[in-house]
Amino acid sequence: MSLRTSVDYYTTRLSALAPGGFFFTLHIRFGLPLMHHQTYPEGWTDLYTEEAYALRDPIIAWGFS
Numbered sequence: 587m588s589l590r591t592s593v594d595y596y597t598t599r600l601s602a603l604a605p606g607g608f609f610f611t612l613h614i615r616f617g618l619p620l621m622h623h624q625t626y627p628e629g630w631t632d633l634y635t636e637e638a639y640a641l642r643d644p645i646i647a648w649g650f651s
Contacts, residue, residue, distance in 0.1 A: 610624075
């Protein structure tokens with residue numbers, strides 16, 4: 587099984603577990619991920635971006651630490 591096939595398989599499984607949406611990034615280097623995927627509704631994504639919630643997001647802080 588290729589890496590892409592594995593990622594697609596687990597992304598599909600995660601979608602079933604998180605019907606409200608989810609976001610993940612893999613292999614963050616120099617502030618940019620090699621791969622990312624998000625399924626949140628567009629309205630939430632727009633609000634998150636407009637309000638700069640990433641600056642106060644504890645999960646993002648944990649990921650960078």
